[in-house]
Amino acid sequence: MRVSVFIATSLDGFIARTNGDLDWLPEAPEDHGYDAFMDTVDTVVMGRHTYEKVLTFGAWPFTKPVVVLTSRPMIPPPDGAAVTAMHGTPSEIVAALAATGVQSIYLDGGVTVQRFLAAGLLDRLIVTRIPVLLGSGLPLFGALSTDLRWRHVRTASWPSGLVQSEYVRAEAP
Numbered sequence: 001m002r003v004s005v006f007i008a009t010s011l012d013g014f015i016a017r018t019n020g021d022l023d024w025l026p027e028a029p030e031d032h033g034y035d036a037f038m039d040t041v042d043t044v045v046m047g048r049h050t051y052e053k054v055l056t057f058g059a060w061p062f063t064k065p066v067v068v069l070t071s072r073p074m075i076p077p078p079d080g081a082a083v084t085a086m087h088g089t090p091s092e093i094v095a096a097l098a099a100t101g102v103q104s105i106y107l108d109g110g111v112t113v114q115r116f117l118a119a120g121l122l123d124r125l126i127v128t129r130i131p132v133l134l135g136s137g138l139p140l141f142g143a144l145s146t147d148l149r150w151r152h153v154r155t156a157s158w159p160s161g162l163v164q165s166e167y168v169r170a171e172a173p
Contacts, residue, residue, distance in 0.1 A: 014137030050109030
């Protein structure tokens with residue numbers, strides 16, 4: 001099972017404003033590799049708050065199955081969207097999805113990313129930095145009990161000022 005993150009942050013490391021707003025994200029005229037990335041994953045896994053935010057975008061953006069991590073009732077998905085709810089630890093989620101044949105997950109949502117990262121279950125990080133400082137907000141990364149090492153794969157930049165870096169989990173020394 002490969003677990004990957006494809007996410008944007010402000011220069012100061014925030015994925016959203018404190019209230020969850022994403023109004024600071026630009027309309028990106030360039031292709032930043034999102035479609036190519038989506039071709040590499042079987043299933044999207046996100047937290048309930050991220051799911052509820054995605055529902056406000058208008059058209060449902062996913063053609064892949066989506067798993068929403070929640071232990072509470074959730075807002076019904078749009079017609080035709082393949083959305084299911086699951087709850088458990090990151091290890092339990094990965095094991096349950098692997099048992100159904102899922103081989104590659106796109107993980108989304110700040111708290112969800114932090115939980116999988118702390119559990120040692122993230123394999124690839126693709127982070128696009130947006131040239132804006134928010135000063136405060138919801139951070140991509142949280143506290144960890146130990147250092148986690150990553151190996152740089154590539155960095156690309158675009159005329160709009162966006163800079164994207166990809167990392168894979170480094171093997172333990």
